[in-house]
Amino acid sequence: MYKCRSPSRTCYNDQGRGFNVLSILFFHLPFILIILFSSLTDLKYKLIYDKVTLPGMVYFLVFHAVVDFSTLHQYIFGGLLLGGIHLFLAILSKGQIGGGDIKLFALIGFAMGWEAAFSIFIFTYLIAGLWAIPLFLYVKLSRKQMKTHMVPLAPFIALGVFMFYMT
Numbered sequence: 001m002y003k004c005r006s007p008s009r010t011c012y013n014d015q016g017r018g019f020n021v022l023s024i025l026f027f028h029l030p031f032i033l034i035i036l037f038s039s040l041t042d043l044k045y046k047l048i049y050d051k052v053t054l055p056g057m058v059y060f061l062v063f064h065a066v067v068d069f070s071t072l073h074q075y076i077f078g079g080l081l082l083g084g085i086h087l088f089l090a091i092l093s094k095g096q097i098g099g100g101d102i103k104l105f106a107l108i109g110f111a112m113g114w115e116a117a118f119s120i121f122i123f124t125y126l127i128a129g130l131w132a133i134p135l136f137l138y139v140k141l142s143r144k145q146m147k148t149h150m151v152p153l154a155p156f157i158a159l160g161v162f163m164f165y166m167t
Contacts (some may be wrong), residue, residue: 003093014045026063027063031060035104036055036158037051038052038154038158041154042138042155043152043154046098048101048104053104056114057106057110071113071166075114076110077114078108078112078113078117079106079109079119091098104154120161122160123161124153124156124159127160131156
């Protein structure tokens with residue numbers, strides 16, 4: 001069990017993620033709610049709403065500017081890097097990665113910074129790959145036609161976030 005030794009009562013685990021009442025209330029809770037809401041809407045409607053992701057991006061950038069302005073560039077870089085990688089992947093895959101997924105990953109970068117967001121990126125695609133490979137093998141071997149080739153990515157992003165929080 002991790003024991004807090006900080007005199008300011010702000011405790012950090014080895015990943016640098018702060019856990020105290022204020023950080024849970026103003027950072028972790030909104031972040032998790034956005035990820036979960038986006039996952040549910042992506043599963044049900046195959047949509048990730050801009051009215052959730054865009055204000056979320058602004059919220060987390062303002063949050064980091066207020067909390068520690070000197071590290072704001074790391075979060076901006078994280079959002080641009082992860083959003084840019086997914087934009088590039090969307091172009092390469094001819095639209096298999098949607099705009100909502102791009103914006104959701106940009107939000108993760110703006111919220112978590114580039115190092116944490118890149119870890120979430122790796123976890124997301126490992127989990128998605130472990131799920132997709134057996135599915136596509138089954139479809140090929142059974143010679144069944146898939147009704148759609150679009151698989152919602154946001155639930156895998158949520159699992160990637162969960163894995164990141166667990167490490």
